[in-house]
Amino acid sequence: MSTLSLDNWQLNRKLGLRQLHRILPDLISVNARNTKKLVPAYDNTLAKEPHLLGLCEKDDIAAIVVIQGSNIVFEHYGKGFSASCVHSAQSSTKPVSTLLLEKAISAGKIAIDDHVEKYIPEIGPGFYGCSVKDIMSMNVLHEFNEMTAYTAPMGSRLEQLRIADESSFGYLPVQGSFPISRRDFAQSLQPSPHHSSNENTENTMVYATINTEVSGWILERAMNKPLAMQVRELMHDIGGEGTVYMSTDHQGVPSIGAGLILTARDFARYGMLLRDCNYLPTVRKEATTKIPESTNLYGLSLTVLKTGYSHSGWGGQYVFVCPETDVVAVVFGGISGLDPMPKSYFDDIESAAASVVAYYDQNKKEKGAKS
Numbered sequence: 001m002s003t004l005s006l007d008n009w010q011l012n013r014k015l016g017l018r019q020l021h022r023i024l025p026d027l028i029s030v031n032a033r034n035t036k037k038l039v040p041a042y043d044n045t046l047a048k049e050p051h052l053l054g055l056c057e058k059d060d061i062a063a064i065v066v067i068q069g070s071n072i073v074f075e076h077y078g079k080g081f082s083a084s085c086v087h088s089a090q091s092s093t094k095p096v097s098t099l100l101l102e103k104a105i106s107a108g109k110i111a112i113d114d115h116v117e118k119y120i121p122e123i124g125p126g127f128y129g130c131s132v133k134d135i136m137s138m139n140v141l142h143e144f145n146e147m148t149a150y151t152a153p154m155g156s157r158l159e160q161l162r163i164a165d166e167s168s169f170g171y172l173p174v175q176g177s178f179p180i181s182r183r184d185f186a187q188s189l190q191p192s193p194h195h196s197s198n199e200n201t202e203n204t205m206v207y208a209t210i211n212t213e214v215s216g217w218i219l220e221r222a223m224n225k226p227l228a229m230q231v232r233e234l235m236h237d238i239g240g241e242g243t244v245y246m247s248t249d250h251q252g253v254p255s256i257g258a259g260l261i262l263t264a265r266d267f268a269r270y271g272m273l274l275r276d277c278n279y280l281p282t283v284r285k286e287a288t289t290k291i292p293e294s295t296n297l298y299g300l301s302l303t304v305l306k307t308g309y310s311h312s313g314w315g316g317q318y319v320f321v322c323p324e325t326d327v328v329a330v331v332f333g334g335i336s337g338l339d340p341m342p343k344s345y346f347d348d349i350e351s352a353a354a355s356v357v358a359y360y361d362q363n364k365k366e367k368g369a370k371s
Helices: 009-023 050-056 096-106 132-136 157-169 182-188 209-223 227-238 264-275 280-286 343-370
Strands: 027-030 061-068 071-077 086-088 244-247 260-263 297-299 302-304 309-313 317-322 327-333
Touching: 009 061, 009 086, 027 227, 050 061, 050 071, 050 343, 061 264, 071 264, 096 132, 096 209, 096 227, 096 264, 132 209, 157 182, 157 209, 182 209, 209 227, 227 244, 227 264, 260 264, 264 317, 264 327, 280 297, 280 302, 280 309, 309 343, 317 343, 327 343
Parallel strands: none
Antiparallel strands: 027 244, 061 071, 061 327, 086 260, 244 260, 297 302, 302 309, 309 317, 317 327
């Protein structure tokens, strides 16, 4: 393949996800004011855990980092990747909205049952009348569904929306003189053509990254503070040892649904922010959206598991946190098959995360018994 560009990077997603910061036209970058210290303390027993070993054998895996407390207890890098390489986190970025929401709630500026039009009166009919909770929980029945858009018939409305969606991200070359912004795209959406409203009475996830971007717009209005400024502060909070990037749309609005690009260790530092978020018990309580083909629930930009909280990302990304065991686990992947989100791949990662939690649960019990 010739040099990667906006035209072709998705045809070689493994390399494209590693080079996205060199391809996208608009980015925010932060070199943290203070680096969050991580201590290498590799656990040789954990390293023999079968589920983790199985992940390390996958060619699609670029990196795995497991943190317990502030210790790096497990670390693996695939061929051609290292601790200094950056990688796109894709939709594992979405919990950025959870972290920003916690700040807004703590400041008394927003409630999750508020309706979007309270903050964005000009919002279009695809979102009008929906609550913050429903928008952040993928529980809105507008016409754009990412999971079906990639197989939509050529020339259909859904295919046109997919192209507009990717163009507004900056993932495709601009067609014409005036690139569409994420917020223009949100305003253009209509309720699902197969229903009389955008109310999702079945409470089953209708996945669309634009929902997360609308939540960022709400938070900007609620806090009366540009989203770019809020995100920049959060990027400093990550405390990265390398440069942390966040892609933006053509108007400079951060893509909090998919824009983080950073090293695997800094991805883990981002996970530490999430692990230590005081709002997670409320997320667990409020998560009611059913995930198709799963027993897990989704709410407020997080998948809620029995063992903790997670978010996957297009092409093989994953962030997992368990506050009870002080664990963070992150994965970068570059899935090379036709399906960029194979269920078996993420099932294997979820099993590995559960095994790490079980390992530290057992350690805690053994220490308790000795004391």
